[in-house]
Amino acid sequence: MPRPRPLPAASPVIAMSRRALVFQHFNNDTPGRIGALLEAMDIRCDVVALHRGDEIPSLASYDVMLVLGGTQQAWQEEEFPWLLMEKEAIREWVSEKAKPYFGICFGHQLLAAALGGEVGYAAAPEIGVTTIEITAEDNAHPFIAGLGGTRQVMQWHSAEVKSLPAQAIALATSAVSPIQAMAVDSHAIGVQFHCEWTLERIHGWGAMPTWTRALDEAFGPGAHPRFLAACTPAMPTIEAMTDRLFDNFRRTAKL
Numbered sequence: 512m513p514r515p516r517p518l519p520a521a522s523p524v525i526a527m528s529r530r531a532l533v534f535q536h537f538n539n540d541t542p543g544r545i546g547a548l549l550e551a552m553d554i555r556c557d558v559v560a561l562h563r564g565d566e567i568p569s570l571a572s573y574d575v576m577l578v579l580g581g582t583q584q585a586w587q588e589e590e591f592p593w594l595l596m597e598k599e600a601i602r603e604w605v606s607e608k609a610k611p612y613f614g615i616c617f618g619h620q621l622l623a624a625a626l627g628g629e630v631g632y633a634a635a636p637e638i639g640v641t642t643i644e645i646t647a648e649d650n651a652h653p654f655i656a657g658l659g660g661t662r663q664v665m666q667w668h669s670a671e672v673k674s675l676p677a678q679a680i681a682l683a684t685s686a687v688s689p690i691q692a693m694a695v696d697s698h699a700i701g702v703q704f705h706c707e708w709t710l711e712r713i714h715g716w717g718a719m720p721t722w723t724r725a726l727d728e729a730f731g732p733g734a735h736p737r738f739l740a741a742c743t744p745a746m747p748t749i750e751a752m753t754d755r756l757f758d759n760f761r762r763t764a765k766l
Contacts, residue, residue: 529554532573534597536562536581536617539719543707544750545577545613548757552766561593567600575611575766576604578618580705584670585620585630594621601625605699606678611764612699613757616668619693619701626676626695633688637666638729639738640745643691643704645683652694653763654756655682662752663745664691664704671703698764706753710746713739 531549533542533556542549546556554574559565562581570576578601588594602625605612614622620630645651645658662683671688675681682692682700692702716722717735726734760766 529574530572531556531575531577532568532570533558534567534576534578534618535560536579536583538562539721540579541707541712542577542579543712544709544753545615545707545757548754549575549577552761554766561597562591564593567596570600570604570608573610575613575764576601578612578614578621579707580615580667581617583617585617585624597621598625605695609696609698611760611766612695613760614699614701615707616703616705619703620670620672622695622699622701623672623674623676623679623690623693626678628676628679629673630670631673633669633671635687636669636729637685637687637703638668639666640664640741640749641666641685641687641704643683643685645692646681652680652682653697654694654700654759655692656759657755658752658759663749664706664752665708665742665745665749666704668703672701700760702756706749706756709750710739710743713742 531554535558542556549556559567583591598621601621604610605622606626612622624630640663643662643664645655645660645662647659651659672690675690675693679693679695681690682694685691688703691704692700694700723735726738730738
């Protein structure tokens with residue numbers, strides 16, 4: 512896959528008339544490369560920090576929903592009561608309104624849980640650069656057109672989608688977590704992997720004690736430089752895949 516081109520900047524003279532509703536679940540998380548691709552289409556990202564008590568706004572004024580990763584689990588509604596409202600908003604958006612939805616990691620799991628699928632702990636965590644297998648080209652959903660076969664991705668999760676909602680189909684798999692991506696009709700996609708991460712963001716983790724502690728717990732003391740070194744050579748190919756995946760989503764969901 513060719514090296515990704517730099518992202519185009521959003522026009523400075525055209526006001527962003529379309530809006531993306533972004534659900535955030537922990538501090539310092541951002542829409543990353545997916546957010547930049549949306550903004551390049553003159554779509555403004557409005558981030559709602561659910562973990563900090565932000566209320567979910569009316570869905571009527573939004574064009575796309577982007578749901579990010581989280582440190583919570585999809586079934587922890589007693590610990591995080593706002594999960595009930597978030598799942599209801601996702602269900603309304605995807606099932607009733609049938610509008611464009613992009614879910615990443617926790618957002619992938621919440622899409623499944625909101626629509627009647629099952630989410631639980633995976634047999635083992637997947638962290639760092641891993642390999643997935645995308646559905647063969649001859650049976651490909653438009654979301655994964657041109658992406659069939661083995662792909663490297665970035666992961667950080669301990670839970671997984673155990674069973675699909677009735678209206679969803681699987682798009683990708685891995686040896687650890689069989690449902691690595693799914694589609695609901697032609698307007699909603701969930702991916703277990705972190706296609707929004709950028710190398711710049713991973714660099715920045717070195718200054719964030721929460722991230723460095725988590726990396727040390729996963730890989731041993733002083734893990735951040737080793738993690739960064741492992742990610743660096745893989746990132747151009749991963750970003751190129753992200754760009755193709757988003758372009759397929761944009762076209763198929765008529766965003």
